[in-house]
Amino acid sequence: MIRLEHVTKYFNKNKINQFIVCRDINLTFEETGLVVILGASGSGKTTLLNVISGMDKFDQGKLIFDDVVFERYNHRKWDNIRKHKIGFVYQHYHLLKEQTVYRNIEPVLKMQGITEANDIREHVLRLLKTVGMASYADRLVKQLSGGQQQRIAFARALANNPEVILADEPTGNLDGKTTIELMRVIKEISKTRLVIMVTHEQVLCDNYADRVIEIENGSIVKDFLNDSEHKMDFIQEHIINLSDFKKTTIEADQLNVRRFTNNEKNESLDIDLIERNQTLYVKINSGNLKRTKYVDSDSEILIQENPSVSQTSTNPFVMDDLIPKNLPKSERNVFSWKDTLLYAFRKIKVFHGGGKMLFFVLILVGLIVSISVGLVGEIYHVEEPYSVIDSNYITVTMDRTTYDQVLEIESVEGVDQLVLVSEPYQFVISTGKYYEVRNSIHIDAQPIDIKFFDENDLIYGVMPTGYEIIVDKTVADAIINNNAYRAIQNYEDVLNCQFKLQVSGLDTNLSAESALYFNISGIADANSLSVWMKEELMYSFVAPSLVDYRIFEDHFEIISGELPESDNYILLNDQYPSVLEGNIPYNIGMTSGTYYISGIYQVKVDDIIFDTHNAMVTTVDFIKSKYFTYEFSRDFSFSILVYSTDVESTLLALNEAGYSASANTYEPTIAQQIKLDANQNFYLLGLGGIVMSAFSIFLIMRSSLISRMYEVSVYRSIGISRKEIRRIFFVEIILTTTFSSIIGFVFMLLLLNQAQSSLQQISVTHYTTASILFGVLGLYLINVVFGLIPINMLLRKTPSNIIKQSDL
Secondary structure, rough: EEEEEEEEEEOOOOOOEEEEEEEEEEEOOOOOOEEEEEOOOOOOHHHHHHHOOOOOOOOOOEEEEEEEEOOOOOOHHHHHHHHHHHEEEOOOOOOOOOOEHHHHHHHHHHHHOOOOHHHHHHHHHHHHOOOOOOOOOOOHHHOOHHHHHHHHHHHHOOOOOOEEEEEEEEOOOOHHHHHHHHHHHHHHOOHHHHHEEOOOHHHHHHOOOOEEEEEEEEEEEEEEEEEEEOOOOOOOOEEEEHHHEEEEEEOOOOOEEEEEEOOOOOOOOOOEEEEEOOEEEEEEOOOOOOOOOOOOOOOOEEEEOOOOOHHHOOOOHHHOOOOOOOOOOOOOOOOOOHHHHHHHHHHHHOOHHHHHHHHHHHHHHHHHHHHHHHHHHHHHHOOOOOOOOOOOEEEEEEEOOOOHHHHHHHHOOOOOOOOOOOEEEEEEEEOEEEOOOOEEEEEEEEEEHHHHOOHHHHHEEEOOOHHHHHHHHHHHHHHHHHHHHHHHHHHHHHHEEEEEEOOOOOOOOHHHHHEEEEEEEEEEEEOOOEEEOOHHHHHHHOOOOEEEEHHHHEEEEEEOOOOOOOOOEEEEEEOOOHHHOOOOOOOOEOOEEEEEEEEEEEEEEEEOOOOOOOEEOHHHHHHHHHHHHHHOOOOEEEEEEEEEOHHHHHHHHHHHHHOOOEEEOOHHHHHHHHHHHHHHHHHHHHHHHHHHHHHHHHHHHHHHHHHHHHHHHHHHHHHOOOOHHHHHHHHHHHHHHHHHHHHHHHHHHHHHHHHHHHOOOOOOOOHHHHHHHHHHHHHHHHHHHOOOOHHHHHHHHOHHHHHHHOOO
């Protein structure tokens, strides 16, 4: 049941040219019958029909459709009602003329939950049979006559087995015969459901209406029941009843010919039938026939052996074949993603003229955005220079103090190790003999205890098993870059080098017994000028003449005496000059102090005795003490390092304990700001690209929408949701962007990367995975947002207003 209570509608509401088109309408419609709304042009009858169907909104009052109450317009509720309860027939048919008859009816069936292709075709054929168009399913609508198109419109209106059929001037463009034919089917439909028809033809009201509502200037002036029994006044030419004709039968071997004629006298008729290759050729000779028609499965002609009862008043449209009322109401999409994708592909191909130009503008936008992303990426890409000191080190600055007071730092929470070597040390690297090159390589690096090395930072080689050393890639790269003449060209060549600890003679003394060599086992990427080794080896390198006995490993042997057990005691090598002379000194003086002799040691490798007389052996703790005295005891202030795995907390604890501590972390903001200030034009270029992209996709989608306004109006009028229509255009935007802007973006990205590689040291653009994704997603986002603006603006309107706009 439909009821309108005090419904009023304005055109141009709240404007100077405001006027009322529906004035205080109060109507109730029963569940069946043919109700005709009669009025002159401009009286408001079509507007009233649009209000009743939810095609247009009203401004005041209340409308009740079954159990749904409308006091304001609701797109979603009205879409659902039009999907399942309303069938609409328009004066101008409102069919998709470039589509087949089947494709025009299919969406309505899908909205009812019929999704299988075979079921859809079966129902389409049943509906077309109902309107006498069973053989037209695969014909294009534009190939049909006006009367045929109106029948297809009726078939579509019946496809959802509606409760209400609304017809707006359905006979306005039809001839007399077709008008009467369609009115008969409307009358037959009204026996089982409500039909509300708008017309200005009084004769149709008089002969067919059950109820007549006359409207004038937006107001109802008459509402009365119409009691009439209309009789058919012509014979339908598309139906041939054979019983009305004289019959002549000719039967021969494998041939049966029947002739039917309504002529008073049988005229001569010569017919030749030729069968060849399963094809029948027909030749007819007759002087009386004006034309010949062939009846096949595609013909509209219906041949009946016996006439139906009261043929002149029987409706040829079979209403029993309509879709059952209890079909499931599925809310599945009318258009699958596959259909939407294929449809969008076809629409991309049809860009022409200005559309092509805008399409190429989008490609240009992709090029510009790609350049902008690279340039902006370079602005923010301030490569962190390798840190001279590992970021896990904290620098502690102290005034002159004792070694014991320095050791107290180790008691602060978070301190993992106290390191006295606060600056890079110059290590000596030995390489293989290469032509006349005899001197070793000197490289500055910060030594770190190997126990703090993160194995995840190892990028080449293996972890140490003894006194091997790991070098950072910054050290390895420096060795490679500065020693190409030594044939050191890659990391494998670096691993063939050795750290050299000279224990007698000079660096140029190439005797294997004059130095200790420590292999490089691996290369790390910690972005710091660091080398990792055991603590005792580290201090053996940096302390003058003092070494820890453990670095000799199994080759160390005490000949006499014992390991030092107190400060200022050392072991002398058996190759020490005075020892060779048989005179073991009581003590010796060196740059780091005076030392007492606790014994004699020897280093032997494969029965070869090494001359290590410059290496005074003691323990690492004693070496650290003497290193502190040698390096810092004369300074008013000095800096040492603290290693911590939790720099932030340890830094706070050190400062709270009264120490002056600072982290060794890199702060890139200053460098970035300098580059940013110098390259602000790159932002303007990127912003210009974004504006061009947004404007171009807006114009492209607006152009596409204008060309498809009629199509959108058809979809909205039959109840297809705004969401689904947005999805159609969304896919089109994605495809348009992919085959224009994204192609331009990727092309320029590859081109700039190739150019950058040829520039080598000069950095103009910089791309990362994040920046590329940001650029690509940004293009998609911008194009989708701005591309959907014209679609959203249109879909805000009611279906009736969209139809009006499509007619402009």
